[in-house]
Amino acid sequence: MNDMTLPLDTAQLQALDRKHHFHPFSDNKALGQEGARVITRAEGVYLEDSDGNRILDGMAGLWCVNIGYGRKELADVAYRQMQELPYYNSFFKTSHPPAIALAEKLVEVTPAHLNHVFFTGSGSESNDTVLRMVRRYWDLQGKPGKKTIISRQNAYHGSTVAGASLGGMKPMHAHGDLPIPGIVHIQQPYWFGEGGDQSPEEFGLQAAKALEDKILELGEDKVAAFIAEPIQGAGGVIVPPSTYWPAVKEILARYDILLIADEVICGFGRTGEWFGSQYYDLKPDLMPIAKGLSSGYLPIGGVMVGDRVADVLLEKGGDFNHGYTYSGHPVAAAVALENIRILQDENIVETVKAETAPYLQKRWKELADHPLVGEARGVGMVGAIELVADKAARTRFDDQGTTGTLCRDFCFKNGLVMRAVGDTMIISPPLVINHAEIDELIEKAVRCLDLTFEAVRKG
Numbered sequence: 001m002n003d004m005t006l007p008l009d010t011a012q013l014q015a016l017d018r019k020h021h022f023h024p025f026s027d028n029k030a031l032g033q034e035g036a037r038v039i040t041r042a043e044g045v046y047l048e049d050s051d052g053n054r055i056l057d058g059m060a061g062l063w064c065v066n067i068g069y070g071r072k073e074l075a076d077v078a079y080r081q082m083q084e085l086p087y088y089n090s091f092f093k094t095s096h097p098p099a100i101a102l103a104e105k106l107v108e109v110t111p112a113h114l115n116h117v118f119f120t121g122s123g124s125e126s127n128d129t130v131l132r133m134v135r136r137y138w139d140l141q142g143k144p145g146k147k148t149i150i151s152r153q154n155a156y157h158g159s160t161v162a163g164a165s166l167g168g169m170k171p172m173h174a175h176g177d178l179p180i181p182g183i184v185h186i187q188q189p190y191w192f193g194e195g196g197d198q199s200p201e202e203f204g205l206q207a208a209k210a211l212e213d214k215i216l217e218l219g220e221d222k223v224a225a226f227i228a229e230p231i232q233g234a235g236g237v238i239v240p241p242s243t244y245w246p247a248v249k250e251i252l253a254r255y256d257i258l259l260i261a262d263e264v265i266c267g268f269g270r271t272g273e274w275f276g277s278q279y280y281d282l283k284p285d286l287m288p289i290a291k292g293l294s295s296g297y298l299p300i301g302g303v304m305v306g307d308r309v310a311d312v313l314l315e316k317g318g319d320f321n322h323g324y325t326y327s328g329h330p331v332a333a334a335v336a337l338e339n340i341r342i343l344q345d346e347n348i349v350e351t352v353k354a355e356t357a358p359y360l361q362k363r364w365k366e367l368a369d370h371p372l373v374g375e376a377r378g379v380g381m382v383g384a385i386e387l388v389a390d391k392a393a394r395t396r397f398d399d400q401g402t403t404g405t406l407c408r409d410f411c412f413k414n415g416l417v418m419r420a421v422g423d424t425m426i427i428s429p430p431l432v433i434n435h436a437e438i439d440e441l442i443e444k445a446v447r448c449l450d451l452t453f454e455a456v457r458k459g
């Protein structure tokens with residue numbers, strides 16, 4: 001069966017999928033036995049699967065469909081650009097209008113000191129790029145010993161070799177003998193999971209001090225940069241205590257260490273500001289972006305380069321021996337530009353900040369009253385709830401994430417995508433979600449929490 005234009009039913013699609021498709025981040029054998037969930041179309045904040053079920057997408061795909069599904073304008077732009085110039089590269093002193101226009105637009109919407117962009121095809125490629133940029137920067141500054149990058153346990157920076165090494169996910173490190181040399185990981189600012197008896201504020205300072213301790217241990221002349229997501233996404237929507245970022249900023253300045261703010265999730269409105277760096281008042285030297293840049297309609301990423309680094313790499317660096325065939329791909333760039341136009345013209349980020357995010361957060365935090373929930377937290381259009389056996393002691397049912405998986409499966413069956421990271425349930429809906437859809441999300445979440453609670457009580 002290879003004529004995919006014929007409508008196939010779910011069982012046929014699953015059989016073909018099982019036969020030939022090696023899925024990312026999946027146990028492919030188990031998936032083959034269960035059969036993949038097949039999503040066939042989407043509109044606004046809703047997905048539709050191959051059985052015709054309508055599912056509220058509480059994750060905006062993989063944190064990326066910021067403007068929602070079904071925006072025809074993006075399809076039209078892609079169609080026109082494909083006819084005009086479907087592909088050309090930006091290597092060897094060449095350029096094309098979509099990349100030029102997108103670069104200018106990105107400089108307009110990002111913080112003032114970020115005046116250059118290096119284009120990539122994804123967030124992972126962006127983080128591979130920053131690794132090479134920071135090391136090149138310190139070479140050009142006559143400090144070739146300053147090469148180590150400090151990251152955090154449970155950080156997510158992508159899945160390429162450098163991305164996974166910069167990330168702090170142990171199960172990822174285990175596949176491929178990672179991290180590569182020159183990358184170290186310190187404690188994450190995850191108060192609920194690791195804060196013990198300390199207040200969140202005390203714990204935030206302790207997690208920041210772990211950075212200073214590591215710098216002193218390695219020697220500041222060995223440390224090139226600190227990389228962090230303003231809010232950790234894939235790690236479980238970890239919102240750092242209020243004391244964390246101010247203390248980190250001071251430490252980085254004291255020891256002259258570059259800041260890489262990985263904005264692949266926080267960027268393009270997720271926090272209610274255009275960038276997480278604005279939400280936390282950070283001044284990153286390098287800022288990887290992807291996901292919301294095109295709302296996921298086509299793959300594209302980039303690294304925003306701050307003036308401090310750009311002045312050295314561009315003025316003194318000569319050739320930068322790095323780039324991707326699809327860096328600044330004209331169709332992807334045109335689509336990203338149209339995506340940003342929609343974000344701007346429809347005041348989507350401003351509406352998130354003033355109206356929909358306050359409402360989502362108010363309703364989300366009501367979930368803390370549920371007997372299964374130890375904490376409900378969030379910022380802007382991201383949120384997390386912690387499923388616990390004992391609310392006061394913050395203890396889990398087990399360390400296998402069984403309860404989270406159970407809850408996630410109930411969600412799917414009941415028309416809601418809510419993701420589980422261990423026993424932390426997370427959401428990151430499209431930024432265009434409205435009040436009625438937020439109510440629906442919360443109602444479905446409550447119902448699934450009830451079903452999960454019932455199931456764990458029965459054992």
Ligand SMILES: *Cc1c(COP(=O)(O)O)cnc(C)c1O
Pocket residue numbers: 121122123124125127156157158159229233234262263264265290291301
């Ligand atoms: C998703 C993600 C990446 C990787 O992006 P890809 O496009 O999947 O390569 C990097 N950093 C963060 C913070 C992410 O959430």
